[in-house]
Amino acid sequence: MASSESPVKIIDEQFCQCPICFQQYNEPKLLPCLHRYCSECLKKIIEKNQGVTVLKCPECRDEFSVPNNGVDGLKTDFYIKNIIEYIQLQISFEDNHVRECCDCSKKLNVKGFCFKCNDVLCKSCYGHHLTKKILKDHVQHTISVEDLKSKNLRLENLISLKEAPRCRLHPQNLSQLCCKDCNNIPICVTCTYGSHKSHSISDVGTLATQERFKLKKDLQGLNQYKVWFSLTSGSAEAKKQQHISDLNSEKSSYQEKHKSQIKSTQQEIKQMKENYQKSKNEIEMKREQDVRQQREKMKKEIQKIKTQYGNICNEIRKKAEHELKELQQTLDEQMKDKCKNISILEGQLKSFITLNKRKMEEGLRKFEEIKEQFEGISKRCENLKTTAESILGSKNDWTAVHCIPDVCSAIERLNDEVERNCPESRCFRGISIAESEDSPIDIEGMNNTAWTVYHITSNDDGSIVITGDAPKDCRHITVINTRGNVLRQEKFVGSDYYHFGVFASKFKVATVYSNKIGLHDIRDSSYVEKDIKDIISDWPTDRQVKCVTTDLDNNHIFVGVYGSREIYVFDHQLKYHHTFTLPRLMKYRHDMTVICGNLIVCDSTYCDVFVISMEGVQGTLLQKLPSPDIKPDEGHYRISPISVCGDKNGFIYVLWMSGMTFAPGKRFLSQYSQDGSKILSTRPVTKNARCITTVAADDQEKLLLVTQESARLFVFDIM
The missing domain is CATH 1.20.5 (Single alpha-helices involved in coiled-coils or other helix-helix interfaces)
Incomplete structure (x- = not known):
């Protein structure tokens, strides 16, 4: 840092920056290792490591315990906080700007600053602050702009002008005491009768004196260690010099011994070289003799091989000529047969074209007959419709x-x-989705945005279960009837993940969220929950469940995960059974259900609905349901399926949304044929629709649709 910079800027840049966000400290918190960070920066670290009770300092890696109330339980660094306020005050009054007086509200030149009012004063109001009896408790907290700008104004003087800190629980009260049991946190008298009752309480002045005395005592101990280290270092230096002298003597002795050994070794090397050269000459002579003998022998062998090679080549040539002649004869015969077959095929093609033309003419004639028949039926339908409407209208x-x-x-x-x-x-015949007369229905006690619904399911007895978020960071499992009355409701702490549920038997609902799976009994609200990591050993730690359905015929629970083609199958005792893999084109699922032994999947990868065979462990694509011809909202290129269910007759129902997010927008409900090849009807529904299911009510099956927020239930008659 350049020395020409002002002390204020040097302090601001070198001492008052948070090492995490590199900005000026905002509500600095002090760790046990004496490193400090912004309150918001520490809060993000604690939230990122949710559930971890011991963390490490980002700078020195020293461990510290996370208080039960999070970052609020850490000490506020009042010293740094005062320095920052000191810097900000001096910077704000470097130029004589006109500002609004806190007393008279006039925009005038600033004369002073009141730390009790925490605002600026004009010349007249500054004088009143110093003389008025009603403001006498403000005098010791008031300072002039000249004193504030003065280079002689020390931080200690500024701190003395400020009020005592306010109580965190009772901001209207000044903090007059400190709680020793809570890291010397400032509290007011009211706190001693409340949350700090029976704690060790001390006056701030008394406690400060005790802490200063303790610090001075610790500093004396450090000074004693410093003197001891100074004396010890002198003795160590003498030992060091003696050790160096001993090493030098040992080095000289070793060098003399080494020279003698080198001379002896060099003589041995010379003798070894002479012996090597002698042996080398003998080996070279023998090698040349052996090479000459082998060369003569190889010449004789090569001549013999050349003769054999010529004989073999002649035999191969004769054999090849014979085989080529036979191959030519065979080819001629085959070509003759093929030409004959081509002639036959041309005749058959001519006959087929003639027959096809005759069938086409006959088909067109029948088509015209059917067309005339349909037109006649259509006219009769229109006539009957007109007659019926006129009778009903009369x-x-x-x-x-x-x-x-x-x-x-x-x-x-x-x-x-x-x-x-x-x-x-x-x-x-008769296919339609008509909304019931008593629809929509507000679910009892849940008609506000603090309640959300992520899934709905029902059983053959007409019981309906919805799952989602509840107020105060909770999840809920709620049992209702078709009139929206709450029959039973359970809440669980924690709403970080989507919560889904589906009936696994007559009275038990299989639920999943995060990486948990459980069974909830709607009769007595008993609940059994397991961590999937404890059931499946190789379950990835970052894997999150996305949807759930059941195969009641085989007592299986199917769990789909986000970003994976695997479907994990459990039995009704939450034991892992096997893994089922979807085809490659499917990776991200919104919902799935089992209809007529097949798995129906709402996939967001390609925004389509697929019918998958569940035979074996590798799924086979049987059918892709057609998408309704609907224009999506502006900014979205297509519609996406978000929920699917089926009725007792095997018809399929799909809830579609405009775009790829669950924000309110266009929603449509489509009914499909049993094989999923045809759209039978499509109708718009409320823009906040989230999921659908069917339920038996009053001896008739109905389709239920529930909204994500405010929990409104829409009932449709299936005709």
């Missing part, structure tokens, strides 16, 4: 009594004729 009882039976009879005959001539039309 509101004449005699007309209704005389005409309606004939109209109903005509409609029945038309339906019989359509079913007889077009059997495939039966699956489309």
Whole structure:
């Protein structure tokens, strides 16, 4: 740092910056190792390591215990806090700016500053502050701008002007005492009757005197250690010089001995070289003799091999010529047969074209007949519809009594004729999704944004269970009926993760969240929960569950995870059974269910709904459901499925949303045929819709839709 900079700036840059955010300290907190950090920076570290009771200082790595109340339990560094206020005050009054007086509210030149009012004063109000009896308790906390700008103003003087710190629990009271049991935290008299009752309480002046005395005593101990280290270092220096002298003597002796050994070794090396050269010459002579003998022998062998090679080449050539001749004869015969086959195929193709043309003409003729038949039926339908609407619109009882039976009879005959001539039309008869007259229904006690719903499920007895977040950072499992009355409700602490549930038997609901799986009994609210990491040894620590469904026929619970194609299968005792893998095109799921022995998956990777065969451990794609022809909201390129269910007849229902997030927007409900190949109907629903299910109510199956916020229940009649 350049020496020309002002002391204020040097202090600000070198001493008052947080080592984490590199900004000026904001509410500095002091660790036991005496390193300090912003309150917000420490809060982020504690939240990131949620559940960890011991952390390390980011600078010295010294461990410290996390207080029960988090960062609020750490000491505030009042010394650094006062330095920062001192710097900020001096900087703010370097230039004579016109500011609003806290007493008269006039914009005038600043004359003074009151630390009790924590604001500036004009010249007139500054004089009143010093003379008015009603403000006499402000005098010792008031300072002039000239004194504030003075280079002789010390931090100690500034601290004496400030009020005692306010009580954290009772901000209207000044802190007059300190609680020794709570790290000397400043408290007021009211606290001694409340949260600090029976604690060791001390006056701040008395405690400060005790702490200063203790510090001076500790400093005396450090000074004694310093003197001892000084004396010890002198003795160590003498021992060091003696050790160096001994090493030098030992070195000289070793060098003399080493020279003698080197001379002896050099003589031995010379003799070894002479012996080596002699042996080398003998070996070279023998090698040359052996090479000459082998060369003569190889010449004879090569001549013999050349003769054999010539004979073999002649035999191979003769054999190849014979095989080529036979191959040519075979090829000629095959070509002759192929040409004959081509002639036959051309004749067959000509016959097929003639037959195909005849079938096409016949098909077109039948199509025209069917078209005429459909047009006739359509006209009859329109005529019956017009007649029925006119009768219903007349509101004449005699007309209704005389005409309606004939109209109903005509409609029945038309339906019989359509079913007889077009059997495939039966699956489309009477298909619609109509909202019930008593819909929507506010769920009892949950009609505010503090309650959210992530999943809904039901059983054959008409019991409905919803799961989600509750107020005060809780999760809830709520049992309701179709009228929105709460029959039973349980809350659990913690709302960091989505909570999903689905009936695994008549009375038990399988629930999943984070990496937990459990069973909740709706009869007595008993709950059994297990950590999936304890059930599956190789479960990744960062894996989070995303959806759950059950296969009641096989007593299986299917758990889907985020960002993986694996589906983990458990039995009804929460024991791991096996892993089922989805096809490659599926990775991110919003919801899934089991219908007619197949797994129906709402996948957000490609924003589609898939029907998957569950035979074996590798899923097979059977069908991709068509998407409804709906224009998404502005800024989104397509719609995405978020919830799926089925009814007792095997029809499939899908809730679609516009875009890829769960923010309020367009929502649509579609009904599909049993095989998922056709969309039977689509209707818009509330923009806050979250999930759907079916339930048996009043001897009729109904479709339920619940909103994510404010928990509103929409009921639809399935016809």
